[in-house]
Amino acid sequence: MTFRISDDFVQSHNQSRVADLQSDFDALGSKLARNGVDIEALTLRAQGFAVATPSWGAGTGGTRFARFPGVGEPRNVFEKLDDCGTVNQLSQATPTVSLHFPWDKVSDAKELKQHADSWKLGFDAVNSNTFQNQPNQAESYKFGSLTNQSAAVRDLAVAHNIECIELGKALGSKALTVWVGDGGNFPGQLNLRGALERYLDSLKQIYQALPDDWQVFLEHKLFEPAFYTTVIADWGTSFACAQQLGDKAKCLVDLGHHAPNTNIEMIVARLVQFGKLAGFHFNDSKYGDDDLDSGSINPFQLFLIFNELVDAEIREGSSFNPAYMLDQSHNVTDPIESLMGSAIEVQRAFVQASLVDRDQLAAYQASNDVMMAARTLRRAFQTDVTPILDMARFRSGGAIDMINCYRESGYRQQKAEERPASKNASGSGIV
Amino acid sequence: MTFRISDDFVQSHNQSRVADLQSDFDALGSKLARNGVDIEALTLRAQGFAVATPSWGAGTGGTRFARFPGVGEPRNVFEKLDDCGTVNQLSQATPTVSLHFPWDKVSDAKELKQHADSWKLGFDAVNSNTFQNQPNQAESYKFGSLTNQSAAVRDLAVAHNIECIELGKALGSKALTVWVGDGGNFPGQLNLRGALERYLDSLKQIYQALPDDWQVFLEHKLFEPAFYTTVIADWGTSFACAQQLGDKAKCLVDLGHHAPNTNIEMIVARLVQFGKLAGFHFNDSKYGDDDLDSGSINPFQLFLIFNELVDAEIREGSSFNPAYMLDQSHNVTDPIESLMGSAIEVQRAFVQASLVDRDQLAAYQASNDVMMAARTLRRAFQTDVTPILDMARFRSGGAIDMINCYRESGYRQQKAEERPASKNASGSGIV
Amino acid sequence: MTFRISDDFVQSHNQSRVADLQSDFDALGSKLARNGVDIEALTLRAQGFAVATPSWGAGTGGTRFARFPGVGEPRNVFEKLDDCGTVNQLSQATPTVSLHFPWDKVSDAKELKQHADSWKLGFDAVNSNTFQNQPNQAESYKFGSLTNQSAAVRDLAVAHNIECIELGKALGSKALTVWVGDGGNFPGQLNLRGALERYLDSLKQIYQALPDDWQVFLEHKLFEPAFYTTVIADWGTSFACAQQLGDKAKCLVDLGHHAPNTNIEMIVARLVQFGKLAGFHFNDSKYGDDDLDSGSINPFQLFLIFNELVDAEIREGSSFNPAYMLDQSHNVTDPIESLMGSAIEVQRAFVQASLVDRDQLAAYQASNDVMMAARTLRRAFQTDVTPILDMARFRSGGAIDMINCYRESGYRQQKAEERPASKNASGSGIV
């Protein structure tokens, strides 16, 4: 039996922090009450928030230049679940895990599900991988996978995606996320339209294999690994393809996959309006697909995205249920710390956006009172909702001070012993 | 009667240049023949190329900081037609003009049409203007036009667009281009979805007013004059709206209206594939919507766009007929010189793209011979097709050396006398 | 005598708000005390913060497409001072005004100074204008000013700058800010090195005219109004020129004048390290030089800039005294509201950055505890310091609720009557 942080340890760690938390919570509650906001309702709402962790995020990421792993890195999907379970234990905000195949493929799905159950973890969307060649793979993805010129390669890639659906079914997943790195590095390498036609042909086959209650999430990305043209490079292409495929196909938004200066919250609003928002891969970035911790570079942007999501929730009602996942590369931090911290930053944006008085905002908008409309959003963002987040976590059984609780638990050191470094780490840290 | 360059003058100017041209043309012809390319066919194709000039492009443009007009600027639409006619006379590549209302509104359409006929000019798409208030306008566009919160403002903007259709019908135009600067400068100013819903409502009314043989071109733009969110900011939004409206609605691509690093040729390919490419506003840029002369900053990008267009022409056949227009701001050059030169640079890209051996290219692509595929495009681009362009112009009656022919004709000096500077220049130079 | 808001009105407006403020202030004080932060010291520090307003910011700005002025716009420098004085009266954070010549030129400096004294306003850096032609100007700046090919034009531009110094001396200014739009729209238009050589020659003459206790601030900008190359386009060029000129020349940073994705706080750190930081033109932007209200688009970036400034203050001591100015274009808001709001957002970043425990941060950095270092900054940013800002304002005699106090005072309506719209507004809104 491997080491787990005991719930008793968490509670005892909370003990010395709960009085200050209550005091901050009460002060904030009084302040919010003056504006007609019920802190208890908001806290309950915070407790209901959930974002999936990616199994591969439990390992240290890297760049094409180097990867500097830490100690105690998970060596297989069971150990990844242990780490993701720990993240959820302390954060109480990440009840599901998103797997990546073939990295996380096991022969016995039941065993994996039981392991997840022991952590009270469920499985979010599954991810296929056709951007790497696997050992002894019959065909190469060097020149594309689902869009390859060769039917044999496309068939292989399609079959892999269908296998991912099968694997996911056994685990209780309800969606397949398809990201392909397919594209070209040079003008002329691809016939741009031909490549997309092949993509649609391949996707139609995958779509056919979807169970009735499944969805397929199309993920676009401006560039990398292709550096001149990427087949699914922007939300427009993703949207047009999702339309071609049918109702079960939707568009996934990764915050780092856009051109510089792109207004991402507007893309969110458009996808909601036209019924094609699948969900998110959350992270943050300053330059490209930097895959930094969510909310670490531009927290106001994250808030504005949730501002759209809360608006959508009100308009669309309970049918609006986008998939939330963290998708980060933890190159210089302990992945567990980054995942916990990032989950809470996403939750923070959700709670702040929930603070906005939307009737008031609509009234300012209707009268073109730009100043007050802008200040209404900004005041919600400026509100320090940390006591709500801490209290939500505390009430759900998590740690008030996650990072220090985790550090003092000795989890990482225990894993360093349990998990000697391996050369065969499967897919850790690639995002 | 105002000054016009005589055709005799043009022909005599050509006289001393035709021998060298013939020599260069023959040398290029021999070289192309070695690769199985018939220079005569290509020259005929060049002669068939046409791109519209924008009436407002005949004036000096400016920035929010200043405008430095030249001498002899056109003061009304008749004078603008004189300048555009001169551009076509010398370049033989710009047989139509695109008008902008209310700047170019006249009470007597017949008179205007006769004036155009005297220049052998036709009328391309007409453009509406709801980004400025006109004197004594009943409502203000400060907070939007087709998307304004106020129904009265939206009605005014819709009515103006419908009036544009009426004005265009009298002149023989077949399309209305709708560009709105509507958007917001601050998060919270607009409900992002609400603004697009109002846009669609307004556009549906305009769409209803379209004659059977007309189209409406939706033009997107990332930013400016709105600096946080623009209602029609990207091709995805434009595309989704065109779908909502119907078959007569298509998407216009202005080369300067995209986020940094955007692969514009891919957008072209996508719009062609999904049947929604309206056409182009050609210009060039390094930073934003700089509206510089076409081909002056990144000529290879212009070539790659035409590479897609020639590919589309082959796939789609004669039904493929996108609208081409120059849309530039001539801040530091003589607008007539810039328009002539830019028309030829666009024509150059068209001819270079026509040089590509597409069977050969497809074969390289099919075998993933990236190097040879890339070189195939590049060799076409590197080919100096100037003799073809010059010969096409010469054979059609234009000037071999347009700029010097224009300068030596004394046209601008004549206009400086005919057209004393006016404070009331209507819309010159705004793009 | 024109309308002014009475101090009594402000105090009575505060009356109903002071109890809630005190309660929020106390709650925050308790929380900060737990972390060893003295809220009273911080409030005093907030009271000491100052940022200049630009005289031209009191008018409505616009774009090359249109300008939509509001009512009651100031028509001359005296009325601009009235508006800036009102901004300072309510915000207590903008005790100085930055003038722009020739827009703000008056024949009687003493009269202007007395008017400023009546508002307790001082004068910050003066700004020259060689990006526009003035009526009847002997030479044109169309092809550049300080870098023009023509010595006569350069002489004119140099003389204007020297005149600005003279005008500034009479008012008590201590610095001249030089921003030129000089550059080229096309490759080939300028010899890039030649243009900078002429710039340096011109600047040396201006530098010679600086009094001993004056400085000259060089302001760089990536693009606009020049769209291919700008002579002083980046901080590297600005820095090299400031070195060539001497100790009195420093580099001014406008937050909107950088390439996409630029890390501005790093530029700040570099300029501080090498002794050349002049100060800031504060604003915010999403795309280009959007000149939006400070802190409205990316407030975390503003905080990170102040994080560097507080670090610099500790390292450099009292000699570190950069110039702070707002430089915004108020296209859709009441300029007075935007200036007040923006001043407080800059002050907010200053106070938040002052919250950071720098010894603790240095310790985390020294041990490569990236997670805790990042969280240390983020926690300071997440702290809602509004009660400190409000209390600082209240204690200094300003308005707790600036916007509503201003609105309820009827100032704008009074000005609408006092100042009927004028066609000759001098330079309002251009930034």
Place this chain on the structure above:
Amino acid sequence: MTFRISDDFVQSHNQSRVADLQSDFDALGSKLARNGVDIEALTLRAQGFAVATPSWGAGTGGTRFARFPGVGEPRNVFEKLDDCGTVNQLSQATPTVSLHFPWDKVSDAKELKQHADSWKLGFDAVNSNTFQNQPNQAESYKFGSLTNQSAAVRDLAVAHNIECIELGKALGSKALTVWVGDGGNFPGQLNLRGALERYLDSLKQIYQALPDDWQVFLEHKLFEPAFYTTVIADWGTSFACAQQLGDKAKCLVDLGHHAPNTNIEMIVARLVQFGKLAGFHFNDSKYGDDDLDSGSINPFQLFLIFNELVDAEIREGSSFNPAYMLDQSHNVTDPIESLMGSAIEVQRAFVQASLVDRDQLAAYQASNDVMMAARTLRRAFQTDVTPILDMARFRSGGAIDMINCYRESGYRQQKAEERPASKNASGSGIV
């Protein structure tokens, strides 16, 4: 003895191509002569052009997602020299190789030098590597190398750089290129100024170790592998550091290391003017540091850079001698083909820039004839100088049709047999 293409094979391959080449060369010669340009002088100039190849460029590159190696990849520095020698044999434009340590470290420098001599190859600048940990390295570069918080790490990195100088001395190199990936992924991770102070301390030690006739090249890069702040992120920082170090320190420009929209040719002009241009790492890019083949994405930009270099050569005379190197990642092409092709594209830009009539250009600039100045550059760029490049290669003993000559030689297939795939390939393809 391993396979080499025989010179006889090259000459016989040329045999069937020389007549067409001569014909194209003569036609171009006649045309150029009309403009007073001597094609023979230009061809001689082309023959004198040289750009170094990077040893690591001989292997297939990759991304953080995957690497798809080809067959016959070089497994050590001797095999890399074989490939680089072949590139020079056919292109006659790459007489030197740039090594990267420790990847290319050998115990016997004399043996390596003899091997290079057998290819008539010399050695260009040597490159240090402190962005990766080497097996059994005493300290880790995870948190920086020359800027690390730990003196022990910095000492290790400094010692490695000094060792590189020693290794280079034995081979005849005259410069050390220092690129560090040091920086931070999160605000707060680094004290921005502290990191640069440590950089300067480390560089001073390296600078001390430079022989009298050596230079050190500082290479800046906006981002990657660090994603929030990079210590040497822009030319301004590089320039300031080079100044601090002394005359032997200069700034190296990699074309892919800039923010979006950056005008690189202006940076070149600035570095020349202030005496700090070291040279170039040539490649092309559309998004980030894409490391695509030179001239493949934006050939006009490459031309404009050489336009500055030719201008500098005229101003500075023979003392102007920047270092030229290719630095590309060949992910989907045969590296040998990419290197040959790219060398010629750089040579093309050099020859085209040499075509410009600089007196004429200066005259247009002096009279603000923007149109003709711009056209002067553009006409040089539009000139198809391929016959000059081919003739220069032919006369120097290279292949007229490099790619096909290489393919028909069977070199790659021979190497596939000689060099079975190795898991221990040292540093191939990382750029």
